[in-house]
Amino acid sequence: MKALIVEDNDNLARSMASTLADAGFSITVAHDGVKAKHALEQGGFDLLVLDLGLPELDGISLLRQLRHRHDRIPVLIISARDTLDQRILGLEEGADDYLCKPFSLDEVSARARALVRRAKHFGGDSLQCGPLEFFPDARELRIDGEPVALHRRELEVIEYLMINQNRLVSKDQIIDRLSTLDEAVTYSAVETYISRIRKKIGQDFGLKTVRGLGYYLDTRKRDV
Structure with missing residues (x-):
């Protein structure tokens, strides 16, 4: 999950970033409305935490522009x-x-998680895909009820695939999902995460590679 925090008070922005990072969010911070606007135009965020009293472009104006272009990202005003x-x-x-x-x-943190769950239509406390079950709040993947030890980036990849199950997800989309202003992700890194996920899960759970295009999690019933 990726969150953009727009807050001109640096200490408060850092505190919120640390709290939401502990809750499983990948964080980008913008200290004025114009920088926030440019970040949002790049897309890929699951949540916007928005202060109203911003320099350059105030929060209400930014929100109006966002909704005018039909961007439905969940917005938490602070x-x-x-x-x-x-x-x-x-x-x-x-x-x-x-x-x-x-x-x-x-x-x-609680309101942020609730907004993202509602927006992604989690419909409960977990995402399910065949034998896989992902718990966003706990940042945990289980297979047939047993926890699978995945690193943070691997968890972010499998969560994104499960949210988009039965839809093709490109490497660029995964990179956009994982990258922050301070930490870039490469194509080879994505390939490594996918490989590690397959090895750690250790069974066919429907993860398909479409050469040159990306990946998708196929949840359709297969003949046995």
């Missing part, structure tokens, strides 16, 4: 503007949730 009118305005402009400063970082 703001010191705690009047009822401001909360109503934020929600009417397309925000999915609103937290007033000061707030608990644990509450930010």
